Structure formats: C-alpha cells, structure tokens
Amino acid sequence: MTTTQLDPVLTPAPVARFVPRVAVDSRYVLTGLPMAVAALLVPVTALAVGAGLAVLWIGLPLMTFALMQARGFAAAERERIAVVLGREVRHPVYRPAGSASLPGKLLAVLRDGQTWRDLAHATFRWIPSTVAFVVVATWWAAILGGLSWALWGWALPEEGIELPELIGLGDGYPTMVAFHAAVAVVFALTLPPVAGWAARFEARFAERLLAAR
Numbered sequence: 001m002t003t004t005q006l007d008p009v010l011t012p013a014p015v016a017r018f019v020p021r022v023a024v025d026s027r028y029v030l031t032g033l034p035m036a037v038a039a040l041l042v043p044v045t046a047l048a049v050g051a052g053l054a055v056l057w058i059g060l061p062l063m064t065f066a067l068m069q070a071r072g073f074a075a076a077e078r079e080r081i082a083v084v085l086g087r088e089v090r091h092p093v094y095r096p097a098g099s100a101s102l103p104g105k106l107l108a109v110l111r112d113g114q115t116w117r118d119l120a121h122a123t124f125r126w127i128p129s130t131v132a133f134v135v136v137a138t139w140w141a142a143i144l145g146g147l148s149w150a151l152w153g154w155a156l157p158e159e160g161i162e163l164p165e166l167i168g169l170g171d172g173y174p175t176m177v178a179f180h181a182a183v184a185v186v187f188a189l190t191l192p193p194v195a196g197w198a199a200r201f202e203a204r205f206a207e208r209l210l211a212a213r
Helices: 014-052 059-085 102-110 113-124 126-147 149-155 173-210
Strands: none
Touching: 014 059, 014 113, 014 126, 014 173, 059 102, 059 113, 059 173, 113 173, 126 149, 126 173, 149 173
C-alpha cells in the first residue's frame, strides 16, 4: 500500500505580506526625491551651461556629458521602477554614434529621441517625486511621532487646548499618550495603500518616459 504525503501550503499572514511591500514602496518614494534633485542639478544644469558655451566648442563635451548623465539616471530609474511595478521595464536601444569624433558622437546623441525623453524625465521628475515624498513622509512622521509621543510629549509647552480635550476626552497625560497612539495606529493601517499609491504614481510617470517604445 502506497501512502502519499502532501506538503502543507503555507500562506503568509497579511502582516507578513504587507510589511515587505510597504518597505519597498516607502524606500522607493523616500529615495526618489534626492535622486530627482541630483538629476535636475547634474544633467540639466550641465546641458544648459554646455549649450551656452557651444559656440566656443568648450560646450560640446559638456553637452555630451550632460546627455549621457541623463541616460545614466534613466537606466537607474528603470531598475527602480521595475521593483515597484513588479514587472520588467523594457530598455530602449539608443542611436549608435555614426562617427568616432566628438561632434559625431554628440550629433548621434542629439538625434536620439529616447535621450530627450530621458532628459525630460530628469527635468520634471521632481514634481511627482515631491508629491509622493510629502505624502509618504507625512504618514511615517505621524506613525513614528504618535508611537513615541509618550517619550517627548511631556516637554511640549502647555499652550491652548489640545485636540483630545476639545473633543471631550480630557487633558490628562495618559489620555494624550493614548490619543496619539491611536492616531499612529490609524496612519499605520492606512500606510500600505497610501505608500502603494504614491510609489506607483511616481513610477508610472517614469515608465511613460523611460520605457522602450
């Protein structure tokens, strides 16, 4: 007689599924704004300066550097948004240089449409990055501030009427601690959908400009 042993299928608890997802989305959003600032300062500024110096030929290497930096930021962002979206982002094929000379290389880069989309993303990515960063940072600040309020709330000056007292809960210190902890729990429960929306809002903006067509 043959017996068949079935291995149990283990389904992760909801918390075990949400925590990694929240970490991925939050990390993407919170690191996106510094990268957006760097992308705006390096390739965009370098291209503007290089264009101004192009008549002196000094600007040509600077313009080439700026556009190649835009491609580098775009390549890094494609890897980042693939993790958020859960699918591979198609990498474009850039126009090859028709000449080994510096003007020929610059001309090939200038004639490549994807390079200009990369530069457009570097120029304007700070807008969705700022929106997403403010939302996610606010949620995390409410969670961490509410849970730790008992450690530093006593040092706040007692001025005016606090919200718990205003809604009839009283103004005792234990009441204040419980109130801020409850607020932190509300923000913690709503963090997964909020962080997910913010990450996808930023990632889909990048995908429209950076994915291969």
